[in-house]
Amino acid sequence: MDHTESSAKAKERSVLAQLAIGVGVPIALAIVLMVLSAVLHGRPMAEKMARGLMLPCGVVWLAMLAVAVGCFTQRQRVLGVAALCAFVVHGLFGGDLFGAWMCSQLESQFPMVDPKTCQRFDMLIVLGGGTKSSGPDHAALSFAGDRVAMAVRLYHAGKAGKLLFTGENMPWDTERLSIAESSQRVANELNVPTDAIENVPGENTYQEFQHLKETVDSTQRIGLVTSATHMPRAMRLADSVGLNLVAVPADFERDEPTPFPLCLIPSASGYRRTERSSIEFLAAIVGR
Template structure:
């Protein structure tokens, strides 16, 4: 019950749902109250915030400091395990396997497969419980996509009970113990994930995937026009900020170097 409440309330606090709620309140005040000035102020501020968060310089300016905490893994230390954290997914057997991995999940899995190739003999570990109405777990969806990319099932381990990052850290601790491993997740999620895993006394080696904040050249209109793509980048900032607050409240948000 607490898990579902956290998901619903957290979802409403993300930029788009939150600003739409503010706009709805402003419209209600505008049409059915005498608070005209307040309504106009709320509508103006919420529209301006939505506009700014949909611009590339603003969205990626907010996202880059979170994503740049750890560099891409380039083979500095060989490991026996590559752990890929679960993300958004569905499962439709009629689709191409990779089409079932939504948003952040596919880059995590493909980076995990790359790192598996770079560490001969390593096991590829996928984590994540089933969605509420889906018989296939997040971990199993990732495993099936990895298999479709040439990873033998004998080299894959699925941990399909964890529902969030804290659960994933506990499950990995039970599965592989204290030995070092590559921890693959979205670059924006990695700082928070590292804290959870180190809080368990584990030795994760950061391996970011799914970097989104653009630093390379873009066409001028891509920077000047609002886009749902850039709003999604702002959404990641909001999601991770809320996650860090929740992590702090649970007492697992110390410095990444602390155990």
């Protein structure tokens, strides 16, 4: 009986020790990251680190590490390796380091344009995605709003004669302003006159470029405004339909570096960067 009780207690202690290790390692990592953030950047950065670790992406990241450590302590090596790989992949794709590097590979292909010193454009094609609408009378800038902002800045600097906005609603989405209409409304509110704006029909960029190929004067100097990460694909598409455009990239991601060690923590913004750049690389692979 005593032997049985001692064996049970020993097993219980072993389980508790394994649990403590499984939980303790992620907690220790979190503490190290917060202390390192405080030492390198001060208390505000440590608070940002703590917040990032408590958000869903951060919690899942630490949970994956806890599962990996727990599996290894119980000698379940296959599951441990799988959980550890998931921890690494989640941190890689969700952290800002990898996403920022991928974005920089795309954005470095075309230089920034200075609205004050650049050569004048007869017209600017502004690809949709810079505005949004939540109703028939509401328009606002979206996450890629720098597209519209860049076009408006060039217009007011006297470097753009006309703005051509793209982006139609899908057939099932008729209750809101189209992206082109939203862009026009925002531009109007920023003192761009209606007679300097034209909306381009088409359900996708290819259709829009085909329409422009048939309607614009090829002897004019025409700029293309879109997000810097999207610019390589957009220029390839323009070339494929015979449009001679000048790249005017906007919405640069590389100008927003996340400091170490916060850049190691997976986040929604990190995944957004990785996703945006991955779409562009995949498009290049399939010849788009």
